[in-house]
Amino acid sequence: MLELKPIINALLRSKVGAVLAILQLALTLAIVSNSLSIISERVSYLNKPTGYPEESIITFSVMSFDDKIDANQQLIVDERILKSIPGVIEAVGVSSVPLSGGGSNSGFSLTPEDDGKHTNSGHLYANEQVIRTLGVKLIEGRDFTSGDVLISSEYAKQPDVVIASKAFTDEIFGEGKGLGETIYYGGGPLKVVGIVERMTNAWPRFRNADRLIIFPMVNANGFQDFLVRTDPSLRGEVMKKIEAALLQENPSRVITGIKGLDEVKGKYNSKDLLMLRMLLVLITALVVVTALGIFGLTQFNISKRTKQIGTRRALGARKSAIVRYFVVENLIVCAIGLVLGTVATVFLGQKLMSLYSVPPLEVSYIFITALGLIVLCIASVIFPAKKAANISPSIATRSV
Template sequence: MLEIKPIINTLMRSKAGALLLILQIAITLAIVSNALSIVSNRLDKLTEDTGYDEQGIIAFTVLTYNRNIDRAKQFKEDMLKLKEIDGVIEAMTVSSIPLSSSGGSWTISNHPDELQGKRADSGYIQANHRMVSAFGLTVSEGRDFEAQDETDGSDGQFPSVAIVSRAVANKLFGEGKGLNEFVYSGDNMMKIVGIVETMKSQWPDSKMGDNVVLIPIERSSMYQRVIVKTQPSKRAQIIKMIEPTLLENERQRVIIGVKGLDTAKQQTYQRDTLMIRMLVALIVFLAIITALGIFGLTHFNISKRTKQIGTRRALGARKSAIFRYFLVENTVVTLFGVAVGSVAAMFMGGQLMALYSIPALDGSIVLYTALVIVVMSLLSVYQPAKRAANISPSIATRSI
């Protein structure tokens, strides 16, 4: 028999300690479950597929301060020189580097008058017609760019075709639609000739993180971004060769931030990584404090009830009964704390979702956290309960 009624009566006679522990467990459950939810959400973002060949792409910027050179011609020579490096598959100038938190964005619409049609805020990337393969992307519907699709913009001509991410197509034309439809931005009209299922923008953690438009136009500027597609096994070696190779062609410029696309992504998510580390530290801290609280309260109760325990032992109570008593008492207190904490966790989750647009708290996370706290409480009370069970009846009765 678990002696629930005597346990409840004992707790009611000593409310303060039990109430403090219930409150501590409730607060721990509420905070930890919401922290775990945020950590899980951030980890999903850090590990989700971006669509790009992150391990094979090198990205960097070239700042040219020689105004007397033909930049377009110079960059064509540069790209040819880079392609001569062993392990380089493709090299090209681009208007933006994906996942880098920097680049161009615009609002596109499915109607010439954007006020009358559906609109989508989107990042865009301009490069030559080989950009899809250079980024390691796959066109899931429609076709890739062809050489005749590309323009250089020198005569003001804008491309008439585009490839978009699935998110853009769905937002403008509905689920599963968009291929061969037209999109508009200002005076520019482009036909969607291809759709990429997964493609992250320059700002992967923003509301337009999945919205990207690829445009086959190649331009050059004083502050020019470049990507190099490589064999992943040779990328580290190639990174070291890029700056000397380009400076050999033209010295009046600076090569900035030569790094892998995966590194650019990590830098973009630095705040998320820091947040995860801080929340994990908070979770561990609260778990330790709660475990110590359970241990301390049980130890205090045993010290206070030494005579009572000794009397029970003298009357024939087994060690297992004493041990079980304190396990059950601790479990009752923990379950009260878990019940209160579960309600508090869901309320806190709702407030965080309303104030900070954090995804809704999953009830399964609250359940798992509650189970861990129950197990942790049992482990915390094990040693004090074992000590209580070993109290000798003779030692206890001497204190009478």
């Protein structure tokens, strides 16, 4: 027999402790479930491939203060110098660096008229060496040629062709379409001559992160970003030689931010990593506090019922019956807490989704957390319950 009636009567006589335990369990379920959901989504995001061989790519910036220098011509010279460094596979000047959190994002349409129907995508400008430097996989069409590249100091001008990521062409044209099709940007037509399997733009955390369009255009200025692809085993050596090689050719400038693309990505994701660590600490703290709360409640109940336990033992109650009594009592408290916690979990999940655009909470996280709390309740009560079962009937009956 589970002795539900005396257990419920005992809980009603000790309302404060039971209510505190119920609220603690409900709060733990709500916070831990939503935290696990956020952690799972962030881990999936952090492990998502970008399409680039990040460990092979170097990025840096060049700041020039000489107005007499032809920036476009200097970029060509710098690319040639970089490619002469042993270990360099390819180098290119770019308008922005992927995965960095800084770049250009615009709306592209299927008609020259501004009908308000746009597909947003990140985009960057570079010459015909960009695809080889990025190390991405061209799955349809062709690469840029030197004849495609427009060298101009006016952004109002634009080339006739682009290369786009598959995510962009699938979004604007439909699955598996896009090669040879025309898109419009600023009213001008752009023919898609190549499609890349995967290219992440400058904002990996955003919804349109996999949409990127590359314009074959050079429009250098006093602040120029570069990408260099190297043999991964020689990347460290190449990084040491870049500044000296470029300054030897033109010392009137500053080379800054020489780092690997994986470092750029790591810096961009640093807030996500910090958030994951904080959530893990929060979950650990909540679980420990909940376990201690259940343990303390059981110990308190035992100290109040020492005489009752001794009387039951003297009347022939087995130790297993004493243990079962306290386990069932805590499971009742746990069940009430989990029911209230489920309601709180759904409410909190909806608030987080509306305020911070986190993904919808999956039911599986509520189930997993609830199951874990049930196991925690049982584990937390076993030791004090066994201790109560070992109380000597003669000692217990003499206690006040």
